[in-house]
Structure formats: structure tokens, C-alpha cells
Amino acid sequence: MKVSYERLADRFVQVPLALDGVYRTRLDANQVYRGHSRSPTRHCALIIALQGRATFTFNSTDHYELFPGKALLGGYRMQLDIEVGNAGFEYCLIHYLPRNLKQSGIEPLIEVNELCCPLEPPLMQKIERLQTVTSAANSMSSFAKQTVFYELVNDILQAERQSQNRDSHTFIEETITYIHANYASPLTLSLLAGRYDMKPKYFSYLFQKFAGAGPIDYLIQYRMNKAYELLMTGQFTIKNVAQSVGYADAYYFSRLFKKYKGVSPSRLSGQETK
Numbered sequence: 001m002k003v004s005y006e007r008l009a010d011r012f013v014q015v016p017l018a019l020d021g022v023y024r025t026r027l028d029a030n031q032v033y034r035g036h037s038r039s040p041t042r043h044c045a046l047i048i049a050l051q052g053r054a055t056f057t058f059n060s061t062d063h064y065e066l067f068p069g070k071a072l073l074g075g076y077r078m079q080l081d082i083e084v085g086n087a088g089f090e091y092c093l094i095h096y097l098p099r100n101l102k103q104s105g106i107e108p109l110i111e112v113n114e115l116c117c118p119l120e121p122p123l124m125q126k127i128e129r130l131q132t133v134t135s136a137a138n139s140m141s142s143f144a145k146q147t148v149f150y151e152l153v154n155d156i157l158q159a160e161r162q163s164q165n166r167d168s169h170t171f172i173e174e175t176i177t178y179i180h181a182n183y184a185s186p187l188t189l190s191l192l193a194g195r196y197d198m199k200p201k202y203f204s205y206l207f208q209k210f211a212g213a214g215p216i217d218y219l220i221q222y223r224m225n226k227a228y229e230l231l232m233t234g235q236f237t238i239k240n241v242a243q244s245v246g247y248a249d250a251y252y253f254s255r256l257f258k259k260y261k262g263v264s265p266s267r268l269s270g271q272e273t274k
Contacts, residue, residue, distance in 0.1 A: 003108040003111075003113055004212075005115075005157045005160045005161045005164070006212035007108055008073070008108055008109075008113065008157060009154075009157050011105060011106070011108045011109050012109070012150065012153060014105065015098050015099075015103060015105065015106050015109055016098070016099040016100070017096045017097065017098060017099065017109075018096065018097050018098075018099050019094070019095070019096050019145055019146060019149055020043055020095035020096065020097070021093075021094075021095045021134070022092070022093070022094050022095075022130050022131055022134040022145075023092070023093040023094075024050075024090070024091075024092050024093075024127075024131065025090065025091055025092075025093055026088060026089070026090045027052075027054065027082065027084045027088060027089045027090070027091075028084065028088060029052075029084055029085065029086050029087060029088040029089075030084060030085070030086055031083075031084050032081060032082070032083050032084070033081065033082040033083075033084070034081050035080075036078070036079055036080035036081075037079055037080070037081055038079075040077045040078055040079055040080075041075055041076060041077060041078050041079075041080055042077075043076065043095035043096065043097055044073075044074050044075060044076045044095070044096050044097055044098075044109060044110050045072070045073075045074070045075055045093055045094060045095055045096070046071065046072075046073050046092075046093075046094040046096070046149075046152075046153070046156075047066065047071060047072040047073075047075075047091055047092070047093055047094075048071045048091060048092040048094075048117055048127065048156075049066040049067050049068050049069070049070050049071065049089070049090075049091050049117070050068060050090040050091055050092060050119065051068060051087075051088070051089070051090040052067070052084070052085055052087040052088045052089035052090060053065065053066065053067040053084075053085035053087065053089060054066050054067075054082050054083060054084045054085060054089035054091075055082070055083045056072060056080065056081075056082055057080070057081045057082075057083070058075060058078045058079065058080055058112055059078050059079050060079065060081075062112060064112070064114055066089070066091070068119050069116065069117060069118055069119065070114065070115070070116070070117060071114075071115045071116075071117035071156055072112060072113070072114055072115070073109070073112070073113045073115060073156075074108075074109060074110050074111045074112045074113055075110075075111075075112050076097070076110035076111075077110075078112070092127050094130070094149065094152075096149070098110070115156050115157070115159070115160045116156070116159045116160045116162075116163035116164075117156050117159055117160075118159055122155065123152065123155050123156075126148055126151055126152045126155065127152065129144075129148050130145065130148045130149060130152065133145045133148060161210065164209075165206070165209060165210045168206040168209075168210060169210060171196050172206060172207055172210040172211065175192055175195070175207065175215065176211065176218070178192070178195070179192075179215070179218065179219050179222060180222065183219060183222050183223050183226065183245065183246060184223075184244060184245055184246045185246065186246065187216075187219055187246075188216075189203070189204060189215055189216055192215050203215070220256060220260065221260060223245040223246055223247075224245075224256065224257055224260040224261055226244075226245050227241050227242070227244075227245045227253070227257060227265070228257075228261060228268070230244065230245075231265055231268050232268070238250050238253070238254065238265045238266060241253075241265065242254075253265070254266065
């Protein structure tokens with residue numbers, strides 16, 4: 001199953017998880033491990049290849065070649081065989097489960113996904129930190145375990161995003177930075193695409209593939225987030241907030257805000273549009 005990194009990120013936000021064991025395991029060279037051939041897996045897992053090479057086969061049909069730089073996610077209630085290469089295989093294994101297995105939309109987290117996972121120092125430090133906090137038995141350590149796990153998943157999904165967008169991620173990230181710095185200015189798709197001498201339609205396609213939203217929709221969402229922060233302070237009129245995020249027409253701003261945030265700015269701030 002191939003699920004986009006944006007979809008996986010959304011599921012990690014929306015689906016509460018229970019973490020179980022964290023293991024660092026070494027398998028002997030040229031061996032086949034069939035521990036789950038008759039007894040299906042009881043957890044989902046994040047599997048990060050650390051050394052060597054091995055083939056993971058789920059349900060006798062789906063084959064995944066793991067080596068440093070690759071990770072697998074999911075694999076709940078599946079048969080699993082592991083065939084190890086001639087250099088052995090070492091990996092990090094983190095078990096997890098959705099707290100409610102009947103919750104809709106959990107499929108991306110329980111079916112198998114292959115992800116890019118470069119073994120850079122920050123990622124390795126998180127793996128070591130996760131092992132350390134897992135060994136302690138107290139609430140603070142459980143909280144830290146959950147926190148480090150999500151940080152680790154974020155690093156992997158970011159790496160997958162960059163892997164899938166090698167040719168465009170640099171200028172898209174530059175565009176995102178530009179939007180954050182100039183969101184109150186009159187930005188258009190043609191202006192953003194023109195900064196790279198690209199046709200708007202193709203630029204929009206590349207941006208959406210990377211960011212999960214088109215450039216103008218991303219701009220509006222960012223403006224609405226900034227507006228929300230200002231409105232929550234209770235210190236500014238709706239008209240002032242609208243102008244500060246790039247809208248001269250407060251009524252048009254109010255319609256956009258309600259569309260994106262699900263509540264009118266006047267109700268949120270207790271003000272009438274002025």
C-alpha cells in the first residue's frame with residue numbers, strides 16, 4: 001500500500017496511538033525467520049533498518065527490501081517472514097496500536113508503507129533517546145516516549161517528502177519561506193511561479209505535491225492562522241486583523257475566515273465587523 005506522506009501525517013494527528021515495546025534487534029546472516037508465519041502480528045510497527053539487508057514478506061505476497069535508509073510502517077494482523085542477507089541485519093522496532101481499532105480512517109497506519117529514512121545523527125539520537133525513556137517506568141517517561149516517537153515519525157515523513165520531491169523541494173521550500181515573510185502582500189500564483197520562470201499550472205502541481213495544498217490555498221490557510229492568533233488576543237478589530245493579513249475588505253476576509261476556520265471572526269472575538 002502506498003499512502004502519501006501528507007495522508008500519513010494527517011492520520012498520526014487524528015488517530016490516538018498506544019506505544020508498546022521499543023527494541024534494537026540483530027538477526028543472523030543467511031537465516032529465514034518465520035515467527036509470524038502461523039501467528040499473525042499483534043501490533044503495528046515502525047521498523048528502521050540500521051545495518052545489513054533483509055527482505056520482509058507480508059502475507060506471502062508483498063516483499064520489501066530493507067537496508068539502511070529504509071523504514072517500514074504498519075503491518076497489523078499479517079503473516080511475516082524475514083529473509084536475512086549475507087551480512088546480517090540490525091534494525092530498530094517500535095510497536096504501536098491505534099487505541100480504537102474500530103475508528104474509521106486507521107488503514108494507513110496499520111497497512112504496510114515503505115518510507116525513506118536516512119540515518120542522520122538527529123534521527124539516531126532520537127532512536128537512542130526512545131530506548132532510554134522506554135526503560136524507565138513512570139508517567140514522565142511515558143510522556144517523553146510518546147513525544148520522541150512523534151518527533152521520530154516527523155523526521156521520517158519529512159525525509160520521505162524530500163525523497164519524493166528531489167527536483168523541486170528546494171524552490172518550494174524557498175516559496176514557503178517567501179509566503180511566510182510576505183503573506184500580507186498581494187501575492188498571486190503568477191507572481192510566485194514567475195520567481196522561478198515557471199508556468200503557473202506546473203508550479204502549482206509541484207507545490208501541491210510537496211505541501212499537500214496549492215500555493216494560493218496554502219497562502220490563505222497561513223493568513224487565516226495568523227488572523228486567528230490576532231483575534232484570540234482580543235486587542236484588534238476585525239478590520240485591522242483583515243488588513244494585517246492582506247485583505248482590504250473585512251467582509252470578504254470574514255467569509256474566508258469562516259470557511260477555513262468554521263467560525264466567524266466576530267463570534268470568535270466577540271466583535272461586530274467594523
